[in-house]
Amino acid sequence: MAAKGVILAERPDVLELELDPLTRKVYLELAEPSLADNRADVDRLVAALQGKLGGPVVVPLDLMRRVPSVLREAGWQVTATVGFLAPGLWNLVDLEAGDTTRRHFGLAVDIGTTTVVAYLVDMRNGQVLGAAADYNGQVSAGEDLLTRICLAGTPEGLEQLQRALINTLNGLIKRLAQSHELETREISAVAVGANTTMVHLFLGLDPSRICMAPYIPVTNNPGLVSAGQLGLMVNPRAPVYCLPSVASYLGGDVVGGVLASGLHRRSELSLFVDIGTNAEIILGNRDWLLGCAGAAGPALEGGVAASGMRAEPGAVNRVRIDPQTREVHYTTIGGAPPVGICGSGLVDCLAEMFLAGIIDRAGRFKDGRDRFVVVSAEESATGKEIAVTQLDIHNFMRTKGAVNAALELLLESVGLSLSDIEYFYAAGAFGQYLDLESAITIGLYPDLPRERMVRLGNASGEGARLALLSGAIRREGEAIARNITYIELNANQTFMNKFVGSKFLPHTNLDLFPTVKAKLIERGLVEAV
Numbered sequence: 001m002a003a004k005g006v007i008l009a010e011r012p013d014v015l016e017l018e019l020d021p022l023t024r025k026v027y028l029e030l031a032e033p034s035l036a037d038n039r040a041d042v043d044r045l046v047a048a049l050q051g052k053l054g055g056p057v058v059v060p061l062d063l064m065r066r067v068p069s070v071l072r073e074a075g076w077q078v079t080a081t082v083g084f085l086a087p088g089l090w091n092l093v094d095l096e097a098g099d100t101t102r103r104h105f106g107l108a109v110d111i112g113t114t115t116v117v118a119y120l121v122d123m124r125n126g127q128v129l130g131a132a133a134d135y136n137g138q139v140s141a142g143e144d145l146l147t148r149i150c151l152a153g154t155p156e157g158l159e160q161l162q163r164a165l166i167n168t169l170n171g172l173i174k175r176l177a178q179s180h181e182l183e184t185r186e187i188s189a190v191a192v193g194a195n196t197t198m199v200h201l202f203l204g205l206d207p208s209r210i211c212m213a214p215y216i217p218v219t220n221n222p223g224l225v226s227a228g229q230l231g232l233m234v235n236p237r238a239p240v241y242c243l244p245s246v247a248s249y250l251g252g253d254v255v256g257g258v259l260a261s262g263l264h265r266r267s268e269l270s271l272f273v274d275i276g277t278n279a280e281i282i283l284g285n286r287d288w289l290l291g292c293a294g295a296a297g298p299a300l301e302g303g304v305a306a307s308g309m310r311a312e313p314g315a316v317n318r319v320r321i322d323p324q325t326r327e328v329h330y331t332t333i334g335g336a337p338p339v340g341i342c343g344s345g346l347v348d349c350l351a352e353m354f355l356a357g358i359i360d361r362a363g364r365f366k367d368g369r370d371r372f373v374v375v376s377a378e379e380s381a382t383g384k385e386i387a388v389t390q391l392d393i394h395n396f397m398r399t400k401g402a403v404n405a406a407l408e409l410l411l412e413s414v415g416l417s418l419s420d421i422e423y424f425y426a427a428g429a430f431g432q433y434l435d436l437e438s439a440i441t442i443g444l445y446p447d448l449p450r451e452r453m454v455r456l457g458n459a460s461g462e463g464a465r466l467a468l469l470s471g472a473i474r475r476e477g478e479a480i481a482r483n484i485t486y487i488e489l490n491a492n493q494t495f496m497n498k499f500v501g502s503k504f505l506p507h508t509n510l511d512l513f514p515t516v517k518a519k520l521i522e523r524g525l526v527e528a529v
Helices: 041-053 061-073 137-141 145-151 155-179 196-203 252-261 343-355 390-413 428-433 436-441 459-469 471-483 493-500 514-522
Strands: 023-029 077-086 089-097 105-111 115-122 128-135 187-194 224-226 239-242 270-275 278-284 289-295 315-321 328-332 371-375 386-389 423-427 453-457 484-486
Touching: 023 041, 023 187, 041 061, 041 077, 041 089, 061 089, 077 187, 077 224, 077 239, 105 155, 105 196, 105 252, 105 459, 115 155, 115 459, 128 155, 137 145, 137 155, 145 155, 145 196, 155 196, 187 196, 187 252, 187 459, 196 239, 196 252, 252 270, 252 278, 252 289, 252 423, 252 453, 252 459, 252 471, 270 390, 270 428, 278 390, 289 390, 315 343, 315 371, 328 371, 343 371, 343 386, 343 390, 343 428, 343 436, 386 390, 390 493, 423 428, 423 459, 428 453, 436 514, 453 459, 459 471, 471 484
Parallel strands: 105 187, 187 239, 270 423, 289 484, 423 453
Antiparallel strands: 023 077, 077 089, 105 115, 115 128, 224 239, 270 278, 278 289, 315 328, 371 386
C-alpha cells in the first residue's frame, strides 16, 4: 500500500532520550571450565550477566538446553540478549556466538483499525531504519470496530481476527527483514500502540464487554507477553509491550500520542485530537489530563461516502472550487487517474462548497440538488462520476458534530474556553495530510492561531518507539494512563444535547470561528453584526 501514515511524530519538546530498551545485548568473554572452576554452564553464564546487569537473570528451559553447545562452539565468547521482566530482573532472550552487539533490533508498531504500520528500530541509538505499512487484515471481516467486537464474541471469531492481525504483522516483519538483510529472529523486542479493542484482538482477549454498559475491557495494562505466545515472526522470547489504555474507547494509541506530543510536561493548556475510526481527544497540561472518545472515522475513511475510498493512488485528496464559476480543481494521490475521494478530499470539498455558497450552514445544498460532482464520469478512471452527496454531507456533519460536542464538554467540565488553548496537536495519518484551513472552515478543528497548531504524524507509532527504547518512558506512559480523567460519552446526556445542536458549519456559534466568519462576511454569505 502507499506509505501514508508511515511518518513518525515530531516531538516539539523532545529531550535527549536515555536509552534503556526493552532488551539489551551483552558481550561476554567467559573463562573456560576447569577443575578449579567447575561451575555449571548456565550458572557460569548467569553469574557473568548478573555482574554486568546488577540483577538476577532467568534462563528459559529451551535456552538452557542450548547453552552448553553455544558456549563451546563459540569458544566461550558469546553475546547474550536479555529482556526486561521487572525492575532489576532480566530474562535471557537469546545467546549467540561471538560479538553481535552491533546488530540489535526492535519493532515499534501502530495497530490501527484500518492500517498497521511497523517501524524497524536500531536499539543502540533509537534510529528508525525502515517502515512498512499495510491494511489491517481484519478489514475483510468488518470495516468498523463494533462488527469486529461482535465477531470476536465467539472463540472461533476471536481466533479468526487475531490470526488476521498477526498475519498482517508477520507480513510487515518479513518485508522489513528482507529489505534490511536480517533474520526475523534478530528482532528481540516489540512495542505496540493501539486502541483498546485492537490490543484485545492482538492478544486474543475477549473484547465483547467493551461495547456494552458499563463498557469494561479485560485489561487496560496487559504488561509484557512473549512474541512466541502470539505467533509473531520475531525472536519467540522477545518481550512484547503494549502501551496501556485508559478505558474502552481511549487506548494506548492515545497514550502514545500524549507521550509523543509532550503535552503532559507543559504548563500551558494543550488539546490533542486524533481523528481516525474513532475521534479521541485529550485536554490538559502537566497538572491534569481529561479525555474522551467517540465514533468518527467511517464518514472520513471511505466506508460511508458514496464515492469514498481510502487514501490510495487515484484518490482525490485536494479540492478547490472557484467561487465565481464553481469550476472544480483537484489533485489525486500519486497523480493517478481519479477513482474516488478520500477523507482529506472530502473535507476540502465541503469547505470549498461552503465558501462558494453551494451549501448552507446546515450543510444543505442551496439549489435543491442532491449531489455535487467533483469529477465527471468522462474524467474518472472508472467511468463513473465522483460526487459528494447530501447523504455524505449528513454523515460528515454527525462526525464533525461529535468532535465539536466532545470538545465543548471537556472545556466546560474544567471551566475553560477555546481561547485558553495554547497548543493544538493533530495526530494520525488523517491529521497529517488534512488541510488545516479546510478543517477549520467546516469546524472539524478549532479556530486557533495557526502557529499554535502542530501536526504530529503517527504519534501512536512514535509513542511505541519511545516505549521500546526507554523504561522511564514506559513508566511515564503508565502514569499518563492512570492520571487521565475519562468521560464516557456513551452515557453522557450533556454530550448528547450538545451533539444535537452542533451540526452547523463551522459551529452553532459563529463567533467561535472568527477567521471563518471573516471569510463568510467577505464573500457575502453572512451579514456582519
